[in-house]
Structures are given as C-alpha cells and as structure tokens.
Amino acid sequence: MSREPSEHAVGTLADLPPGSSRVVRAGGRELGLFNIRGKVHAIPNLCPHQRGPLCTGGVSGTIDYGPHTGWQLAWIWEDEVVTCPWHSLEFHIPTGRCVAFEDIRLRTYEVRVSDSGELTVVI
Amino acid sequence: MAPAESLDAGLPTRETLESLYVVDADVHVHEDPAELAEYAEPPWDVALREIAKVEERYLDLPAISPRAEFRIPWPGGSNRPQTVTSPAAMRRELDQLHVDVAVLFPDHLLSLAMVRDPGFAVGLARAYNDWLADRWLRHEPTLLGSVVIPPQNPAAGAAEIRKHADNPSYVCAYLPASGLKTLYGHEQYDPVFDAAQETGLPVAIHSVEAVYPVFPFQLEQFRTALAVHSLAHPLAMVANLVSMLETGVPVRFPDLGVAFMEAGTGWVPWIANRLDKEYVERRREVPLLQERPSTYMRRFFYGTQPIEEPQTRTDIVKLFELFDGENTAMFASDWPHHDFDHTQFVFGLPFSPAVRRKIMGLNAARFFDLDVPA
Numbered sequence: 203m204s205r206e207p208s209e210h211a212v213g214t215l216a217d218l219p220p221g222s223s224r225v226v227r228a229g230g231r232e233l234g235l236f237n238i239r240g241k242v243h244a245i246p247n248l249c250p251h252q253r254g255p256l257c258t259g260g261v262s263g264t265i266d267y268g269p270h271t272g273w274q275l276a277w278i279w280e281d282e283v284v285t286c287p288w289h290s291l292e293f294h295i296p297t298g299r300c301v302a303f304e305d306i307r308l309r310t311y312e313v314r315v316s317d318s319g320e321l322t323v324v325i
Numbered sequence: 326m327a328p329a330e331s332l333d334a335g336l337p338t339r340e341t342l343e344s345l346y347v348v349d350a351d352v353h354v355h356e357d358p359a360e361l362a363e364y365a366e367p368p369w370d371v372a373l374r375e376i377a378k379v380e381e382r383y384l385d386l387p388a389i390s391p392r393a394e395f396r397i398p399w400p401g402g403s404n405r406p407q408t409v410t411s412p413a414a415m416r417r418e419l420d421q422l423h424v425d426v427a428v429l430f431p432d433h434l435l436s437l438a439m440v441r442d443p444g445f446a447v448g449l450a451r452a453y454n455d456w457l458a459d460r461w462l463r464h465e466p467t468l469l470g471s472v473v474i475p476p477q478n479p480a481a482g483a484a485e486i487r488k489h490a491d492n493p494s495y496v497c498a499y500l501p502a503s504g505l506k507t508l509y510g511h512e513q514y515d516p517v518f519d520a521a522q523e524t525g526l527p528v529a530i531h532s533v534e535a536v537y538p539v540f541p542f543q544l545e546q547f548r549t550a551l552a553v554h555s556l557a558h559p560l561a562m563v564a565n566l567v568s569m570l571e572t573g574v575p576v577r578f579p580d581l582g583v584a585f586m587e588a589g590t591g592w593v594p595w596i597a598n599r600l601d602k603e604y605v606e607r608r609r610e611v612p613l614l615q616e617r618p619s620t621y622m623r624r625f626f627y628g629t630q631p632i633e634e635p636q637t638r639t640d641i642v643k644l645f646e647l648f649d650g651e652n653t654a655m656f657a658s659d660w661p662h663h664d665f666d667h668t669q670f671v672f673g674l675p676f677s678p679a680v681r682r683k684i685m686g687l688n689a690a691r692f693f694d695l696d697v698p699a
Contacts, residue, residue, distance in 0.1 A: 252670040262401025277399070287405035289664065 209322040215315055225257050229325040236295050238281055243295050244311035244323050254288030264292055264301055342423045342672045346697055348689035349427040350628050351586050351657035355408035356431050356453055364455040369448035383407055390436035396550055407661050412465040422658060422668045428469045430499055435533035439504035443477035450475040454485055462494035471499035471529060479513055483520035490524035496693040500530045502561045504537035510568030518578045527582025527692055532561035540564060558588040563596050573613030575621040582692055586628035587659060594647035597622050623649050626692045628657035630666045641674050651680045655689040
C-alpha cells in the first residue's frame with residue numbers, strides 16, 4: 203500500500219528567482235530546488251555515482267548528439283542541466299535523467315506555488 | 326537453541342568507516358608560488374614572486390606547470406574548489422572523508438619533470454620540501470609528507486632525501502612521472518634509490534595528465550581529455566615499472582619500497598602477465614631477475630585511485646585478486662582533485678572485512694612504516 207503524498211514547506215518563490223537553485227530539507231530528505239525560467243523543479247541532492255551533493259553543482263546547458271538534436275552536434279537544455287561538483291556527472295533537472303547513462307533517472311518531485319508565493323514540495 | 330548473546334560472542338562488531346583506520350596515500354596540497362618564494366634560494370625566489378603575479382588556473386602556472394589547454398570551454402562543469410591551501414583546511418576536509426592519516430603530494434610540482442631549467446627544478450623541489458615541513462607537517466601530525474625529487478638532478482634529489490629523512494613526518498619520496506625524459510629504471514637515478522633505501526624512505530611514482538613529446542605522453546593525436554587522461558596515467562606507470570624491472574631495480578635495491586600512484590590498478594595484472602610471458606623467452610636479457618617479473622611486482626604497492634568502477638560491482642574484487650591487491654593496494658582519494666575517490670565509495674565495495682582493512686589502511690601503514698593505533 204503506498205503512502206499518501208504529503209506537502210512540505212520549502213520557502214518562498216521570492217527567495218528562489220529564475221536561474222537560481224537552493225538545497226532544502228523536506229520530509230527527511232535533502233532536495234535541490236531549481237527555478238528554471240519561472241518553473242520550480244526538485245530533485246534529490248544525492249548523486250547516484252559516489253553520493254556527491256549533486257544540487258550544489260553548477261547549472262548550464264550541455265552538448266549532445268542524438269535523435270533529440272536531429273543527429274546534429276548541439277548545445278541543448280540551456281539552464282536545465284546540473285553538474286555534480288564531485289565528478290561532473292550531468293543530470294537534466296526537469297526529467298531527472300542522467301545525461302551520460304539513460305537508465306539512471308532521479309526521482310523528480312512536484313513543487314507547488316501558492317498564490318502568496320509559498321513553495322511546497324510533494325513527497 | 327543457544328541464547329542470542331552467545332551467538333554473537335567472539336564476533337567483531339560491525340565495522341564502520343568511522344571506526345576503521347584509514348590512510349589516504351595520496352592527497353594534494355596547493356603550493357602557492359608566493360609562499361614557495363619565501364623558502365627558495367636566490368635567484369629562484371625572484372622568479373617565483375614574478376610567477377605569483379599571474380592568475381592561477383587548475384594545475385596551470387607559467388614556468389612550473391604550464392598547460393597547453395585545447396579543451397573546449399563549454400559553460401558549466403564542476404564548480405567545486407579543487408585546491409587546499411592550509412593544513413587546518415585539509416584536516417577539516419579529510420575529517421569529512423573519515424581519513425585518519427594522509428600523505429601529501431604537490432599540485433603544480435606534479436609537472437616538475439617537465440621544468441626545462443634543471444637549476445630551477447632543483448630550486449623548486451628544495452623550496453617545496455622546506456615549505457611543506459614548515460607550513461604543513463609541523464602543524465598537523467596526521468598529515469605526512471613526500472620529499473619531492475627533481476629528476477633533472479638525481480644527486481640533488483638524493484640530498485633532499487637525506488636532508489629530510491630524519492623528519493618523521495616525511496614518509497616517502499615522490500618521483501614525478503609526467504613528461505619524464507628518462508624513465509626511472511635508468512642507472513642515473515641510482516643515487517636517489519640508494520638514499521631512499523639507506524634512509525628507509527620508500528618512493529612513490531606519481532604522474533599527471535600531460536601531452537608532451539616523451540613516451541608515453543605523445544598523445545597529441547587524441548582530441549579529448551577522456552582519451553589523454555585514460556592513457557597518460559596508466560601508461561606512465563607501465564613505462565616506469567617495465568623500465569625498473571628491465572634494469573633490475575628491485576634486485577639492485579632489495580629493500581627499496583616502490584609505489585605506483587593515481588593510475589587505478591587495472592593495468593597491473595595486464596603488464597604482469599605480459600612480462601611473465603616475455604620472461605620465458607627472453608630471460609637472458611634480464612639476468613638480474615631471478616624470478617618472474619610478477620614476483621617482483623607483488624613487492625610493489627599500488628594506489629587505488631581512480632578506482633575502477635565496473636558495472637558488476639564484484640568485478641573489482643576479481644581485479645584485486647589478480648594482482649594480490651589484498652596485500653599491495655593502498656587506498657588513495659586524490660583529494661581535492663577532479664577525479665578523487667570518496668572514502669565511503671571504496672569502503673562500500675564488496676571486499677571482505679579483512680581485505681578492506683588492509684586496503685583502507687594497513688597496507689599503507691606497511692608501505693609508509695606507520696604506527697597503527699591499537
């Protein structure tokens with residue numbers, strides 16, 4: 203039987219302007235909050251490689267090649283990729299997808315914004 | 326059925342990283358050129374003050390470790406500071422890694438073998454060794470030093486060993502391998518090995534990524550750091566190990582400890598088997614060797630970092646079995662560099678508790694002659 207999801211307060215939108223990120227504790231977990239062009243995303247602050255503090259890493263785009271780039275070398279996902287500060291493993295924040303290893307996918311958490319700008323993460 | 330408490334009697338409590346004796350055989354201090362200038366002999370102090378005016382980049386400094394950087398600078402990448410500039414900061418950071426004792430190697434002087442002016446190379450090594458003793462080792466007993474040897478002048482290197490060997494905080498001599506013009510098997514280094522053997526200091530060979538016109542660093546046809554970094558470190562170790570076996574270093578210096586650092590260990594069984602095969606046919610060329618090359622290789626030590634990460638985790642155990650890693654591998658983190666291994670990660674690999682204790686600390690204690698706490 204699955205547990206009922208619960209909402210946890212994680213600050214305000216005013217403290218997380220577009221392009222910024224922050225690590226918060228919620229529901230016994232450490233999560234990274236990222237404001238990407240006004241939408242707030244949350245992923246675990248834990249790199250599955252050597253358990254590094256993933257969400258304290260820098261955010262950028264990345265270079266890639268494949269069906270999603272029309273088989274052209276391309277700079278994609280601007281402001282949507284976090285790079286683990288320990289060993290530079292990259293993750294696409296909105297989907298939790300590890301860029302190098304497609305089979306590795308982080309859990310993503312819904313972040314709700316109230317009318318007054320309060321942020322809650324659903325766990 | 327026996328009562329529960331008797332079932333547990335005699336069994337060790339579950340070992341944690343916190344309770345384990347951990348020696349980190351390779352961490353890096355940042356040698357600020359302005360600080361080195363304070364310890365350098367004239368005229369090198371003047372040059373070091375001039376170098377200090379240039380903004381530093383990661384392992385990239387004029388005259389000491391200049392890097393022809395062709396890596397394409399895409400935005401992003403690791404934002405972690407990768408230098409440690411004081412013993413207090415190092416101790417704090419190593420506490421987080423649960424490291425009890427660490428052996429310090431330099432940052433920029435990883436490229437010392439490529440310094441072209443031999444006088445400057447000697448000046449740098451001397452300044453560094455005095456600086457490390459004064460600014461680091463005497464302040465923190467759990468941080469131990471490696472005496473930097475300038476390969477450009479083995480006599481001066483031997484003198485550095487003799488000068489510092491009485492300092493109990495110096496536990497080995499560091500032989501730079503990157504861009505080394507003459508491999509360490511050559512008899513020109515005999516004074517270094519003589520001094521090391523006589524004083525009881527083992528030697529540790531340590532490389533760094535480089536593209537340079539000596540074997541095995543002529544890597545300019547590769548496009549990526551992935552290629553260069555994959556090849557440079559292990560091939561540098563293979564080249565020096567083969568050179569040292571070919572001239573019989575472990576026979577000529579039977580009490581000399583030798584370690585090979587920062588190349589992982591996957592190369593060890595490969596070259597051991599290759600050399601053993603050749604030895605069958607070509608023993609006459611290496612008459613000093615009384616036994617298979619692999620026999621001598623089992624007397625050497627090997628830093629674990631960057632430890633292989635096979636997809637099947639138990640393969641790491643098989644790999645270590647192939648070169649007696651149980652008794653020859655020394656945990657190394659390479660903190661704070663880009664490809665450091667976290668203690669927790671290596672601790673968590675599926676070695677038996679007894680093997681893990683050796684790899685995480687006891688083998689290094691044997692190699693560096695450290696007292697293991699009871």
